[in-house]
Each structure stands twice: as structure tokens, then as C-alpha cells.
Amino acid sequence: MHNTTMLLIELGAIILGLGVIGRFAGRIGLSAIPLYLLAGLAFGHGGIFELSASEEFVAIGAEIGVILLLLLLGLEYSASELVDNLKTQYPSGAVDFVLNATPGAVAALVMGWGPVAAVALAGVTWISSSGVIAKVLTDLGRLGNRETPVVLGVLVMEDLAMAVYLPILTTLLAGVGLAGGSLSLIIALGTVGLVLYVALRHGRLISKAVSSDNPELLLLVVLGLTVLIAGIAQHLHVSAAVGAFLVGIALSGEVAENTHRLFAPLRDLFAAVFFVFFGLSTDPGNIPPVLVPALILAVVTVVTKVVTGWYAAQRAGISPKGRLRAGGALVARGEFSIVIAGLAAGVAAEIRPLATAYVLLMVIIGPLAARWTEPAVRALMPRLVRVPSGTAGQSPPAREEPGIPSGTTLRADSPTQP
Template sequence: MHSTTFLIEFGAIILGLGLLGRFAGRFQFSPIPLYLLAGLAFGQGGLLPLDTSEEFVAIGAEIGVILLLLMLGLEYTASDLVSNLKTQYPAGLMDAALNALPGAVMALLLGWGPVAAVVLAGVTWVSSSGVIAKVIGDLGRLGNRETPVILSILVLEDLSMAVYLPIVTALLAGTGLAAGGVTLAIALGVAGLVLLLAVRFGRHVSRFVSSDDPEKLLLVVLGLTLLVAGLAQELQVSAAVGAFLVGIALSGEVAEGAHNLLAPLRDLFAAVFFVFFGLHTDPSSIPPVLLPALALAGVTALTKVATGYWAAQRAGISVKGRWRAGGTLVARGEFSIVIAGLAVTSGIEPSLGPLATAYVLILVVLGPLTARYTEPVALRLSGGLRRPAPVAHAPAGEPVGDQKDAADQKDAADDQDPVGHP
């Protein structure tokens, strides 16, 4: 009877997620908010709480986090990360300063204490790589000149998680300063060692994992990832960081083949992860934190726009591209939920989970809209505030009339040129 109930519950969850995903795809928006809402509906205080399948869903959620980070690591090579650190670190520092600070301040204003402040800072800091990548593709901006700037910021955020997550894990575990320092030293040492091995011996690692048989490649990569993630967690380093480093160590055809094989598994277990987070959030706990969530979403939407604008300006992108870069970075998603999930599991602050849920729901819906409309709205507002100078008094050398129109058209065309064009 127990197994029968489990099959019915888990089958209904998977079927429901598939239908929600199809619904989201029909209207071209991220399914993440629907998965979170489904978890709220069937979790604590929901319409129909689950019973027998919750433990299996918890395991599936943990695998979902590991696969999310593995797939993220497969997108980058060690040389990409090193190059981004050298050239884009000022944008990464600006991103961290502008977007982590509001979360930390909000937690302190709510009286949640310094540990919760560090956690909420991470929730508001990191943009959603998955949602943003999909939005860029849907809007046809893969070849735009601002796109490499956006991707560089996302890479730096992802790499920063290799340092941030162990710190949060140590803080949530309640370890002292000395133990936390040891944990961080281990995390940095492991990350540095993996990057060194990936740069110098990446081909050998990939050759060891490589197989012409998709079944064997899938088993070896998945088994290696789970093993490394487990060992990382045993060393008090986040399992997600271990998975991310495995992804970085693989490159070339192996990384591409593993990505294709693991993508369906990633999508399945990632959906289960979002449902699991919703299951552990009581819907009745969201209304009391809705106003702080709205305020935090409004502030950090503006700070992300400012981050993208500044980074694109620094890279020599014209005004239109700067606004597009800023608007595209607004969405929050998987990483914010991963960070909040650590806090919910530790039980440091009961309201942190509901606030993070509401915050992500707001920005994962708002993000695609700001990506599409920030540029035209900003240009319309700035154009309305500027008083055009009379043509007769235009300074020498300033384009006027048809010349000005032609210059504007050329500027717009430059923004749309694929990367690498003169």
C-alpha cells in the first residue's frame, strides 16, 4: 500500500510538472514560478499535502542541485574562467557590491542577525543563468555586442559561488571562526587544484571519462559527479561546488556529449528541486513578508540594471546596449533558491524561506519583461527629458537633420552586429 501511494503521488508530481512546463513554454516564460507555486500548493499548509513521496522528493531535489551546478560547469572551461577573472573582475566586484548589500541590509532591518544577512545577500546577488540564457535566445540577442558582457558577469557570479557556498555552509553549521576558516581554506584549495588540473591536464581527464557509448559516458560522468559531490560535502564543502568543479574539469567533445545526455535529467530533477523548496514553505507565511519582498525586488532590479549598464559602458557598448545589458540581468532563480534552501534546512530564520520564495517569484516573472522593455522605456524617458537644440544653432561638426538620423541608425546597427564584426 505504501509503494502504491508513493507511485501515485510521485507520478502525479512528474505529470503535473510536465503540464506546467508545457503551459509555460506556450506563453514563452520560465516555468520556475509555476514549479514553486506547485510546491506551495502541495506542501505544508497547502491544498493537498504529500505524505509518502516527500522523502524521495527530497533526495531528487538534492540531485537536482548537483546536476544544475554540473551543467553550469560544463558550459565553461578553466581558461574561460581565468580570462574572465583577469578582464571582468571590476564588473564582478561592482555586481557583488550593488546587489548583495540590499539583501544584507534588509535582513538586518528585519532583525534576523548577521548569518541570515549573509544568506539573504547571496539570494539578492546572483542572477539566474538559466532564465537569462533562455531570454537572450528568445529575443535573438546572442550576437549582440552586449551579450559577452552579460555572460562574463554570470560567469563571475557562478565562480564566486565556489567561495561563497562553503562560507554559508560553515556559518549555518554554527562552526567557530577557526573551523570556518579551515573549511574556507579547504574549499579554496580544492577549487584552485581543480582549476590547475583542468588547465594543465584537462585533456587527460576528459580522455579518461570519454566513451563512444552514450550509456557508458552517462554512467561515468554521473557517477563521478555524485562521488565528488559526496566527498565535498564530507569535507564540509558544498556538494554543489564539487559538482561545479567536475563540470569545469571536463572539456571538448566529452563536455558537449555529457551536456546533451544530462540535459533531460537536469531538467527533471531541477523541477523536483523547485517543487521541494515550495513544499517546505507554508503559503500562509508569505503574506507577512510580501512587502519586504516587493521592496527588495524593486531595489535589486534597479541595482542589476545599474550593474549591467556600468559594465557595458566600461566595455565600450553604446547606450542602447547598456540598457539592454542591465535589463537582462534582473531575473533571479535557481541559485537564489539553492542558497535559501540551505538556510531553510538549517532552520536559522523561519521567515527567510518565504521571503526568498516571494522574491524569486517576483523577479523570475519580471526579469524577461525588463530584458525586453528596459531599453525602449529608458530611451523614451531620456528623450522626453532632453530638449532638442535648434538646428540653426547646432555646434560646428554636430550632425543635424538627416545626418543625425543616419548616425542614430548606424549606432543601432552597431549594437545588433554579431560579436567580432568590425
């Protein structure tokens, strides 16, 4: 059969399958990400049936998926919001980094994968999934809870940290030596800083230049600009994902809202393709040897994320029940962990299957932790939940009344939704 014919058949089957999988995930109340990964494992190298004709096309679609994921994530925040969050949330961000990056780094070193793999696996275990968490908070009706801005603040800190972490990781993975690596890192961080400065000072001018009342023209201009900047960023060892993220930050106001509305369906499609491609590229036979480390990492990082949420909510004066809800909500990992593992697959072959198993576990555990952490701890350790959040020299415990501060938003139209 002609190669183009097979390409169309396989591509049509993949997209149709994604639709069926997404609908099924919605029916059972789960994120579709683990099912997308499982589908990729089933039809990739070493799976039940290997797709060959569409592999290159799907790889390009997966790259576009990462770019659109980060573009729309950047649209969630303005440069000024990122700076404000950095000023107020940096202690929580530091605790989040130490508690959740350390288990991944230690695991990589213990397994003998080397320091570069340790940096990569640290990122896999560190970053929570904004998409899954937004979906879970919406489903549980917690968007108005007092701890929700705290959860959002931690996620914003992680997103901002990615703009620094990914260039560092990309430079390390390039293996260009100490002098060349230092130069590449300076260029990468300088580029990130310059774009943030331009977005902060001249974001309105950029938005005005891009703005168009014609949806078709807006889509073409923003997509072209994003892919162009992503390509230039990757050439400078900043990572295409961060380039797209910075473009999203630079756009604001009505342009950002219109762009989000136009690109959300495209993001959902290509993000699903990305998760499937990651599964296609992973041999299922490589997962059993790393399943035990993945389970250990899952258990440890569930605890560390709950502690992170407790600390962040305590700083905001939230009561113990709200602190536990905040910690449980932060457990899920997803898109960023897969992106990082995909970048680092060449350093240690085991990173890809380990990350796949880990994300599968955490995407399933995440919604359960968000729902059951607080009642489970209340049942097992009632005294802990009753401890007042105010101590000598601190403000009294906050009430559990709902209400997100003015200006705080949390979109739930993520690629994890059916």
C-alpha cells in the same frame, strides 16, 4: 493503501503535473520556475493537499537536481575561460557584488536575522539566473547583439564567485566556532583552488580518462563521479553544488559536449523536482508576512542590476541603448537564489518564504525588464539614451551591429525551457 503504491501514484502525478506546467508556461511565454514553485506551495505543508508518501523521495530528487544544475553549468566553461573572464571582467563583477548583495544583507540585518542570515540573503539578491536569462535572450533574438558577451561575462563572474561564496556560507551555517570555521574555510577554499588548478593543467587528461564512445558508460561514469565528488565536497564543507560545478569545469572538449547532451533531459527533470520540493517545504501561510520586504527587495534589485549591466556594457564601449538592454537582461533571479535559501533555511525560518516570494517576483519581472527597460527609459529619459558612450580619453561609442566574439557561447537549453 500500501505506501509504495501511494509513492508511485504521487510521484507519477508530480512528474505529469510538471510536464503540463512546463507546456503551459511555454504557451504564455514565461519561465516555468514560478509555476513550479506555486505548484509546490499548493501541495506542500499548509497547502491545498499535502503530499506525504513521496516527500522523502522528492527530497532526494531535489538534491540530485541541484547537483545536475551545477554540473551542466560547469560544462559551459573551461577552466581557462574562467581565468580569462576573471582577468577581464573583475571590475564588473565587483560592482555587481556591491550593488546587488548589499540590499539583501541590509534587509536581513534590519529584520534582525543576524549576520549569517545577512550573508545568505545577500547571495539570494546577488546572483542572476543563467537559465532564465539564456531563455529570454534566445526568445528576444539577442544572441548576436554586441551587449550579449557582456551579459555572459557578468554571469560567468557570478558562477565563479559561487565557487568561493558557497563554501564560505556552508562553513558559517555549520556554526563550528572561529577556529573550526577558519580551518573548514581554508580546507574548502583550498579544495576549490586545487580542483581549478588540476582542471586548468590536466583537464584534457581527465576528459580522456572519462571519455567513452558508449553513451551508457559515459553517463554512468560522469554521474557516478559527480555524485561522489559532490558528497566528498559536502563532507569538507565545500557544498555539493560547488563540487558538481568543479567536475563540470574539469571536463572539456567533445566529452563536455556529449555529457551536456546526455544529461540535459535528466537536468531538466530533476531541476523541476527541485523547484517543486522547495515549494513543498514552504508553508504558504509564511509568505504574506514577508511579501512587503520581498517587493521592496525586488524593486531595489531591479534598479541595481540595470546599473550593473550599464556599467559592464559601458566598459566594453557599448552604446547607451545596448547598456540598458544588458542591464534589463540581468534582472532575473532563479535557481541559485533558491539553492542558497534552501541551505540557509535553518538559520532564519523567514528566509525560505522570503526567497520564494522574491524569486517568484523576479522570475516574472526579469523577462519583462529584458524586453522593456530600454524602450521605457528611452521614452522617459531620451537624453540619457542619446548620451555618447565615448568621452575624453575613452574610445568612441560602439555600433549596435550584432556579432558575438569568436569562442563565446550561450546555451539556451536550460531547465527553465518548456
